[in-house]
Amino acid sequence: MTLVQLAPACTDRLDHPTLKSPKLIHSAKKGRHMSMAYLAQPEQQQQLEWLDGGTLAILLDGKATDGQLMVGRFDVSEGEAPPYHKHTREDEVFMLIRGMALLWLDDEEMELSEGGIVFLPKNIPHAYRITSKKADLLMINTPAGIEGMFR
Numbered sequence: 001m002t003l004v005q006l007a008p009a010c011t012d013r014l015d016h017p018t019l020k021s022p023k024l025i026h027s028a029k030k031g032r033h034m035s036m037a038y039l040a041q042p043e044q045q046q047q048l049e050w051l052d053g054g055t056l057a058i059l060l061d062g063k064a065t066d067g068q069l070m071v072g073r074f075d076v077s078e079g080e081a082p083p084y085h086k087h088t089r090e091d092e093v094f095m096l097i098r099g100m101a102l103l104w105l106d107d108e109e110m111e112l113s114e115g116g117i118v119f120l121p122k123n124i125p126h127a128y129r130i131t132s133k134k135a136d137l138l139m140i141n142t143p144a145g146i147e148g149m150f151r
Contacts, residue, residue, distance in 0.1 A: 045058060052080045057075075058151075061144060071140050072141075073138050074136070075134075076130050076134070078131065079130060080129070080135070081128065084127040086123055086125045086126065087141070089145065091120065091142050092139065092141050093119050093141075096113070099114060099131075099134060100130070100132040102128060103118065105125075105126050106125055
C-alpha cells in the first residue's frame with residue numbers, strides 16, 4: 001500500500017453555525033480557562049458528505065471540547081476505504097458500531113467485527129475498508145483539529 005501523509009488539519013474552520021460554542025469558565029486562582037460540559041442534540045451536529053456517498057456527523061469538535069478531542073460518526077457503505085495514511089499530530093480510536101471491515105495497521109491485516117474497537121497512536125500507518133453492506137463507525141481523535149480536514 002502507498003502511505004498518504006495527511007496535512008495538518010485546519011482548526012480555523014470550527015465556527016459552523018449549527019454547532020454551539022463551548023462554555024468556558026475563568027478560574028481566578030489559576031488565571032486560566034477550562035472547558036465546561038457541552039451537549040449537542042442530533043439536529044445540532046454538523047453533517048458532512050464523505051467518501052462514496054457516506055456521511056460524517058461531527059458530534060464534538062475542538063471548539064466544543066476546548067481543543068481536547070474530536071468525535072465523529074460515519075455512516076458508510078461497502079467498499080468505503082480511505083487511503084493508507086498516518087496521523088502525525090493526533091491519536092485515533094475508532095469503534096465499529098455496526099458492520100464489518102478489513103483493517104491494516106503497519107504491515108498487518110486483520111478483520112474488525114461489529115463492536116470491535118481499535119486504538120491508533122499517532123505515527124502508526126493504517127487504513128480500513130468496509131466489507132459489510134453498511135457500517136456505522138465512531139471515531140475519536142485527540143487532540144482535536146482533524147475535523148478541519150473533513151470540513
